[in-house]
Amino acid sequence: MKNVAVVVQDGAEPFGLGSICEVWAEPYHPDDDNPVFEFVVCTAEPGRIEGGSGFDLFVEHGLEALETADLVCIVPKLDFRHNDPRAVAAVRQAADRGAIVSAHCTGAWVLGDAGLLDGRECTTHWRHADELAATFPKARVNPDVLYMFDGNILTGAGAAGGIDASLHLMRRTFGARAAATTARRMVVPPHRDGGQAQFVRTPMGQTEADTLAPLLAWVSERLDEPMPVERLAAEAHMSPRTFARRFRDETGTTPLQWLTGQRLALAEELLENSSLSVEQIASRVGFGNAATLRHHFAASRGTTPQAYRKTFTCLEEQSA
Incomplete structure (x- = not known):
């Protein structure tokens, strides 16, 4: 060349x-x-x-x-x-x-x-x-x-x-x-x-839904809790099968995929703006442990939670 x-x-x-x-x-x-x-x-x-x-x-x-x-x-x-x-x-x-x-x-x-x-x-x-x-x-x-x-x-x-x-x-x-x-x-x-x-901002609470909007807001405030489809369906007063079909119709995704996305978005915010450890963040967002958070973070963001925090934490916080 x-x-x-x-x-x-x-x-x-x-x-x-x-x-x-x-x-x-x-x-x-x-x-x-x-x-x-x-x-x-x-x-x-x-x-x-x-x-x-x-x-x-x-x-x-x-x-x-x-x-x-x-x-x-x-x-x-x-x-x-x-x-x-x-x-x-x-x-x-x-x-x-x-x-x-x-x-x-x-x-x-x-x-x-x-x-x-x-x-x-x-x-x-x-x-x-x-x-x-x-x-x-x-x-x-x-x-x-x-x-x-x-x-x-x-x-x-x-x-x-x-x-x-x-x-x-x-x-x-x-x-x-x-x-x-x-x-x-x-x-x-x-x-x-x-x-x-890793540079794509995924704001929380942006999913549009008709009848399920109140449920999505309710779930977003309880991401640290277990959220099986059965619990979500009961909260929406539907059978699990009807709920899963309605959820995809209104959000374009599955309950598990949506929930994972919300948890990752919250994890990003906490990595950027808090001093919580990765293990604490994993528990706070509902992944249970750091290994599960790292797995989902790597699959979705192409990097690790630690590397993401190092890249996006404010310089003032890094030097504090």
């Missing part, structure tokens, strides 16, 4: 461009012994490009830079649903000849427009994952990971997820030492634990 070409369009997000530059545009430093690349920023019409944060870019190079690029990076932009057909075609041609094509956050829409997500595993910012899947139904969208590499197509999650994706490619291409050195220079971890599921 020698040549890196970065595609920008009107509305380019500065952090998206900056994160790419931090990894691939760095000049040689003897202390790092880092790889150096021919780095070019390009666009369909060279000249002034409207930026997405109150300042513009001046881009000298056109899309012909993609013809010899080993790596093509796509910068996210504000109006991500509308992409220049010339940029889309050039990205497609680069991928077809074997170049690695990388896009993070909403830059994935360019890949989708180019047909490069069809049949591939990919990701984007968790807030846009459902829309990406709906817009490109042949894509296999995974909203929980920080990055996904399928064939020669690399996709990353939102914002800093582009750094994770680039460091993964650096590690895969040049080895762990090069990736670690790059990360150290940027003052970021070379690999972040967990996926982006």
Whole structure:
């Protein structure tokens, strides 16, 4: 890998461009012994490009830079649903000849427009994952990971997820030492634990239901208590079978799945805002013990309760 070409369009997000530059545009430093690349920023019409944060870019190079690029990076932009057909075609041609094509956050829409997500595993910012899947139904969208590499197509999650994706490619291409050195220079971890599921806020008490709304509120105040379906059905004055059917009709999920989600949401709040131990939190939210909480937390959030607390606890509380 020698040549890196970065595609920008009107509305380019500065952090998206900056994160790419931090990894691939760095000049040689003897202390790092880092790889150096021919780095070019390009666009369909060279000249002034409207930026997405109150300042513009001046881009000298056109899309012909993609013809010899080993790596093509796509910068996210504000109006991500509308992409220049010339940029889309050039990205497609680069991928077809074997170049690695990388896009993070909403830059994935360019890949989708180019047909490069069809049949591939990919990701984007968790807030846009459902829309990406709906817009490109042949894509296999995974909203929980920080990055996904399928064939020669690399996709990353939102914002800093582009750094994770680039460091993964650096590690895969040049080895762990090069990736670690790059990360150290940027003052970021070379690999972040967990996926982006841990960043999705799941507020409590947001489930809409018609006849079951009072019951859901009642349960939310008693999450530390055992809540078998029989108890819930009795509280709702229904048979267990009728209750289970009504619950799915009104909430779109099962009582157990809903209850687990509520308990996890409360566990997140307590991990962030209390000094309770993981064992105490597990008991408080109704999981009974820390092992059960860790199991559900890992399955749903892709990380551990301890790692989540370390990541999201306020700095003031950490230093107290």
